[in-house]
Amino acid sequence: MxxxxxxxxxxxxxxxxxxxxxxxxxxxxxxxxxxxxxxxxxxxxxxxxxxxxxxxxxxxxxxxxxxxxxxxxxxLPGPSLIGATPEERAATRMWVRRIDLNICEPLTSGFRYAEGLPLFQSRMRTIPHAAGDLKELAQEKLTWLDGLMTGKTWVAGERFTLADIMLFCFLQFGATVGQPLNPENKNIVAWFERVKARAGEKAPA
Amino acid sequence: MxxxxxxxxxxxxxxxxxxxxxxxxxxxxxxxxxxxxxxxxxxxxxxxxxxxxxxxxxxxxxxxxxxxxxxxxxxLPGPSLIGATPEERAATRMWVRRIDLNICEPLTSGFRYAEGLPLFQSRMRTIPHAAGDLKELAQEKLTWLDGLMTGKTWVAGERFTLADIMLFCFLQFGATVGQPLNPENKNIVAWFERVKARAGEKAPA
CATH class of the missing domain: 3.40.30.10 (Glutaredoxin)
Structure with missing residues (x-):
């Protein structure tokens, strides 16, 4: 590969x-x-x-x-980041799609249609007049997710999965392009710090 | 279940x-x-x-x-509609996500922000000023897909998969809410007729 x-x-x-x-x-x-x-x-x-x-x-x-x-x-060998059973895999895929459609997509489109416009407008259809709404949509869905994260270590529960990886990478990106973490989303903020610590340990030297 | x-x-x-x-x-x-x-x-x-x-x-x-x-x-028993090997499953999931993000989402949002607005505006953040662009985006991606369908029976090749089911159901819906098939997308039109014939055979009586 x-x-x-x-x-x-x-x-x-x-x-x-x-x-x-x-x-x-x-x-x-x-x-x-x-x-x-x-x-x-x-x-x-x-x-x-x-x-x-x-x-x-x-x-x-x-x-x-x-x-x-x-x-x-x-x-690849090693523990699955999707799930070990049909039920675990299903839950991971549910969270991945929710995060993908509700957060990653509007956050990224919000960037491409505003701060990223000079780069993207010649490459794709951009909708600059929707950028503000898309950014707000991503934030609303993050607040929705924050409520659902109460008592959970990772997005899918006690298992670290692809859902955590996707959410983390897009929130880390968002913070660099004017879409920082909302400090009121305390569950997400605490989760973000957990993923960051874990990623530091796992990153190649 | x-x-x-x-x-x-x-x-x-x-x-x-x-x-x-x-x-x-x-x-x-x-x-x-x-x-x-x-x-x-x-x-x-x-x-x-x-x-x-x-x-x-x-x-x-x-x-x-x-x-x-x-x-x-x-x-459930029977032939897989995702794939029998990691490579087949990967190809299906690639096409499913392309169709999901590029076609189903803008087509559906375009409807919700325009014809569907009376129903959806009290239920979710709607972006009416983006509806036209979203519908055009879905059509552009359909034309892109049409080019990639040359010589293929189904979206993922010779296998009928979840990708065909998703695309068919959303295009069938689109046609009922002012987003009909573009007759110039001849590969998609022919594929749509193939799925319709197949679905007629498979539907419960």
Whole structure:
């Protein structure tokens, strides 16, 4: 396998997932700022033009972070970050999709349509007049999630999963582009510190 | 297991998935138009207040259509609609997420923020000034997908998968709310007819 990666929260999810699995992959950096990801030959690998993308051993290419992480979880040894039973896997996938649609997407679109507009407006349809609402939507859903985190160590309960990795990477990114953690979301703030401490221990030296 | 269901494209995905598996589940209808899904006791089952939701045999509740379908695929007999190998499952999940984020979400939000506004504006943050752009975004991504469908029978190739079910149910819904199929997307139009014929054969009498 070979990983095509870059800056940004999506590649960070796969990098953190690999660190949790204690694995490393040959990695080729793609120049996102220079738009290398929107041109051949990268688009032949991932026609969505986004990073990251995983080259499989049969030469095919796999995109979309949730699909890449599920695949790595199946292929790499060690405890699963999705789940050990159908019920655990189901719960993880439920939380992953809630976080993906309700938080990651509006947070990232809010950035792309505002602070990120100079970079993204020539690459995709941008909706600048929706940026403010999208950022507020992400914050509302975070506050909703905060209420559901009461008494839980990780998003899916006592298991650290892909749901934690996705939420962490996107919130860490958000904080760098004007969407900081809301200090009133005390469960999320405490959870964020737990993930940060854990990630520090797992990160490759 | 017991399914909580209603009208709408999301419940349709699970219903069609079950028909493909040749399975039926005890089903309780929730009154979406009357807002029963936004009140207790339904919100105790699914705090996102959305349909469908699956009650598992241990009494817990599973929401989010992709998670429900993955769970049903693991639990029910018969050929998998996700995939038989890690590589097949990965490809299905990649296409499911592309369709989910790029087509289902903007199509549905475009409806909720325009034609659906009278129903949804009291239930969620709506962004009416983004409705037109979101509908165009869904159409652009459909045209992108149309190009990638050249020579393929189903979205993931020769396998009929959850990706086909999701795309079909949301496009079928879109056509009823002012977002019809674009006849220029000839691959999608032909694929849609193939799924419709197949669904007719699989549907419960």
């Amino acid at each position: 070979k990983l095509y990666s870059s800056m940004g929260p999506n590649p960070a999810v796969v990098t953190m997932f690999l660190a949790e699995k204690g694995a490393e992959l040959p990695t080729e950096k793609v120049d996102l700022m220079g738009g290398e990801n929107r041109q051949a030959p990268y688009v032949a690998k991932n026609p969505a033009g986004q990073l990251p993308c995983l080259e499989l051993d049969d030469g095919s290419h796999l995109a979309e972070i949730t699909a890449i992480c599920e695949y790595l979880d199946e292929k | 017991k399914l909580y269901s209603s009208m709408g494209p999301n419940p349709a995905v699970v219903t069609m998935f079950l028909a493909e598996k040749g399975a039926e589940l005890p089903t309780e209808k929730v009154d979406l138009m009357g807002g029963e899904n936004r009140q207790a006791p339904y919100v105790a089952k699914n705090p996102a207040g959305q349909l469908p939701c699956l009650e598992l045999d241990d009494g817990s509740h599973l929401a989010e259509i992709t998670a429900i379908c993955e769970y049903l695929d693991e639990k």
